[in-house]
Amino acid sequence: MTAPAAGGPLAAALASLAELDGVASEFKGMVSVTLPKHRIVEALEAVKAAGLVMLTDIFGIDYLTYPGHRGKRFAVVYNVHDISGAARLFLRVELDDGESLPTATEVWPGANFMERETYDMFGVVFEGHPNLRKLLTPEDLEGHPHRKDFPLGESPTLFNDGRFIDPPAFRAGLMGKDPGLTGWKGGAREGVRSSHGTLPQGPEEGGEP
Amino acid sequence: MSLKTPPRPAETAEQGSFSTEYMRINVGPQHPSTHGVLRLVVDLDGEQIVSLKPQIGYLHTGFEKTFEHRTYQQGVTYSNRMDYLHGFAHDLAYVLAVEKLMDARVPIRAQRVRVILNELNRIASHLIFFGTGLLDMGALTPFFYTQREREKILDIFEMVAGVRMNYGYFRVGGLYQDVPEGFEERVRAWYDDFQARLDEYRNLWVGNDIVLARTKGIAVVSRQMALDYGLTGPSLRASGVDLDFRKATPYSSYEDYDFVVPVYQEGDLWARMMIRFDEMVESARIVRQALDMLEPGPIKDPDRRISLPPRHELENSMEAVIFHFKLVTEGFHPPKGEVYVPTESARGELGYYIVSDGGSMPYRVKVRVPSLVNLQLLEPSSIGGLFADMVINIASFDPVLGDVDK
Numbered sequence: 001m002t003a004p005a006a007g008g009p010l011a012a013a014l015a016s017l018a019e020l021d022g023v024a025s026e027f028k029g030m031v032s033v034t035l036p037k038h039r040i041v042e043a044l045e046a047v048k049a050a051g052l053v054m055l056t057d058i059f060g061i062d063y064l065t066y067p068g069h070r071g072k073r074f075a076v077v078y079n080v081h082d083i084s085g086a087a088r089l090f091l092r093v094e095l096d097d098g099e100s101l102p103t104a105t106e107v108w109p110g111a112n113f114m115e116r117e118t119y120d121m122f123g124v125v126f127e128g129h130p131n132l133r134k135l136l137t138p139e140d141l142e143g144h145p146h147r148k149d150f151p152l153g154e155s156p157t158l159f160n161d162g163r164f165i166d167p168p169a170f171r172a173g174l175m176g177k178d179p180g181l182t183g184w185k186g187g188a189r190e191g192v193r194s195s196h197g198t199l200p201q202g203p204e205e206g207g208e209p
Numbered sequence: 210m211s212l213k214t215p216p217r218p219a220e221t222a223e224q225g226s227f228s229t230e231y232m233r234i235n236v237g238p239q240h241p242s243t244h245g246v247l248r249l250v251v252d253l254d255g256e257q258i259v260s261l262k263p264q265i266g267y268l269h270t271g272f273e274k275t276f277e278h279r280t281y282q283q284g285v286t287y288s289n290r291m292d293y294l295h296g297f298a299h300d301l302a303y304v305l306a307v308e309k310l311m312d313a314r315v316p317i318r319a320q321r322v323r324v325i326l327n328e329l330n331r332i333a334s335h336l337i338f339f340g341t342g343l344l345d346m347g348a349l350t351p352f353f354y355t356q357r358e359r360e361k362i363l364d365i366f367e368m369v370a371g372v373r374m375n376y377g378y379f380r381v382g383g384l385y386q387d388v389p390e391g392f393e394e395r396v397r398a399w400y401d402d403f404q405a406r407l408d409e410y411r412n413l414w415v416g417n418d419i420v421l422a423r424t425k426g427i428a429v430v431s432r433q434m435a436l437d438y439g440l441t442g443p444s445l446r447a448s449g450v451d452l453d454f455r456k457a458t459p460y461s462s463y464e465d466y467d468f469v470v471p472v473y474q475e476g477d478l479w480a481r482m483m484i485r486f487d488e489m490v491e492s493a494r495i496v497r498q499a500l501d502m503l504e505p506g507p508i509k510d511p512d513r514r515i516s517l518p519p520r521h522e523l524e525n526s527m528e529a530v531i532f533h534f535k536l537v538t539e540g541f542h543p544p545k546g547e548v549y550v551p552t553e554s555a556r557g558e559l560g561y562y563i564v565s566d567g568g569s570m571p572y573r574v575k576v577r578v579p580s581l582v583n584l585q586l587l588e589p590s591s592i593g594g595l596f597a598d599m600v601i602n603i604a605s606f607d608p609v610l611g612d613v614d615k
Contacts, residue, residue: 027546028309055439056551056558056582059575066566077562079577083436083450085457085551110439113585136266136614145274146573152278171278171570 009051010087016046017091032077032090037101040093044078044107052080052089058104058114060122064148072096076124078104100125121146231259234596238267242345242600245610249587249603256595261588265581268614276574280540281307284571285377288561291578292612293374294337297323297330298554299576300379305460305550306561307381310543313515318506319383320462321499325396326369326378327461328492328499332403333362334555334607335485335492342482342604343414346423351414358406361399368392381541382510393500400497407490415486424478428590428602431476438589439582442557444606447484448476454553466498478598481605514541540569549577556580556607580612 010031014024020043022033035043044055057079063069072094081088093101103126104111115126116135123144126132134141143150157165231252238248246267252259272287279287288303289296301323308315340355363373369388370378378385414420430440435448445452453470455463471487473480509516517536518529549562557579566572583606591599 028548030547030549032547053436054441056441056560057562057575057577059562059577061564061573061575066572077575079549079562081551083452085452085454088549088551090549108439109437110582110585113581114439117581134266136269138266145271150274152274167278 009082012050013047034092055108103129295334295555297327302552309548313382316507319508331555382515384508447473447480449474580608
């Protein structure tokens with residue numbers, strides 16, 4: 001199931017990335033290299049020259065609520081592989097809110113939609129992009145939906161007797177992060193206890209007790 | 210709309226004072242030829258395409274965000290809803306990624322059933338490709354023939370999963386339940402029937418003069434262009450790149466089967482059509498081989514962290530009841546980490562990049578959907594061609610808009 005360790009292009013790419021201050025790590029056979037932001041275009045050119053000629057994906061990750069995360073809030077991941085599909089590499093750049101990245105469309109024209117999607121979902125600006133507009137969300141939508149502080153936009157489940165289940169609190173209980181359904185240790189269940197039959201105004205993510 | 214009006218074409222000496230203007234045409238989003246809700250803003254110089262801008266997002270449903278708020282096992286409900294024509298590919302890609310995270314060991318019977326269903330689904334998807342693609346050329350009849358065959362495949366899916374679409378039949382660690390009695394005979398009967406149908410299709414449109422005239426040498430995607438734009442799947446192999454993740458990084462027992470990855474060098478509409486025909490032949494072969502190798506056995510990972518305990522244990526084991534309750538309400542907790550498993554769907558490379566924070570729900574799920582990236586090739590391959598060819602060109606990349614918009 002894991003990608004076989006290939007000698008050729010992957011080793012060459014890793015060697016050239018080490019010169020660009022890349023820090024490599026491995027998890028379950030997947031090799032990731034974290035790079036400083038200003039070297040990313042150089043790095044992409046280097047891996048392309050080393051034989052990883054296909055850019056498969058660019059996407060963001062928001063580490064805002066990741067437990068124990070140190071470092072910058074966002075990561076942008078570039079997923080590249082060679083022409084045989086066996087050697088695959090993930091290049092990572094870490095960013096804070098408001099930081100921008102140089103565009104990869106000069107190296108791979110196919111980065112166009114991928115960067116637009118990342119911009120749309122996370123608000124990461126790619127400098128030099130030929131047409132950096134939203135890709136998937138409507139033009140009148142404010143904010144970037146995949147940021148962790150963007151609400152899911154669901155409504156509480158209301159029962160006849162006035163009880164309700166507040167979805168974020170319910171889920172927090174399921175995940176063991178909060179005394180909810182499975183974490184019930186006596187006392188009233190979340191939702192029954194609070195505010196006797198009135199709906200909370202604007203449920204927030206994370207499940208306030 | 211921030212698109213600029215294109216400049217007026219330069220007047221030539223022959224034209225003299227006769228001035229022409231580009232015509233901007235809005236194609237879609239609600240039109241059968243766009244295969245979903247794809248909107249194209251096309252600028253035409255007479256019949257020739259000058260520029261083409263896809264406008265997408267009409268089906269954006271936020272599946273990736275939804276994944277973050279559901280347990281890992283619940284994710285199977287959502288994954289197949291993206292690519293509604295090849296749903297099993299999404300299910301498979303999703304469960305493979307979670308299984309990699311959990312180090313699950315999927316029994317061989319479950320792997321083979323997964324392959325059978327995945328390949329049947331690939332054929333069903335390609336049948337839709339031919340039906341609607343030929344419809345775009347004005348051939349109405351093939352649509353009914355391909356639908357007839359597809360219905361038979363959907364009948365098999367209904368028998369197995371209970372539904373004809375949005376299956377949710379694969380589970381992390383195996384399958385929801387074993388295939389029903391009579392499944393093998395039914396697939397074998399389908400196989401024999403399908404071989405005859407393939408001959409019928411060959412007679413009907415492979416080598417048909419009109420099809421050749423409409424597709425040969427039109428909307429060519431060169432090998433370099435395909436690589437630059439990240440094209441994957443059959444459309445990439447039609448441009449001369451031999452890349453199929455069923456061969457490159459075999460998953461779910463694909464290494465056991467003897468099949469050929471068809472590759473065409475032309476990169477034109479004809480190659481993109483014919484490669485899918487050859488793939489149907491090969492997929493049917495894989496189905497046949499997987500059926501022959503299918504042996505009775507368990508269909509779930511016995512690991513109690515992942516799979517529900519068997520029903521009979523619930524009646525006399527308190528522990529089993531507790532495990533059952535915890536798995537159903539809370540789900541399992543994979544270790545922290547980030548995984549990605551590339552798979553081959555009917556449209557190209559499909560993979561789920563899953564970030565786990567150690568909780569029972571994924572921290573982040575990024576779906577690498579093939580249709581979205583492949584759609585970028587539409588503009589460079591259509592420019593300079595005729596408008597009527599563009600309609601076939603859309604079909605030739607076989608985008609599913611649910612897959613594009615997520």
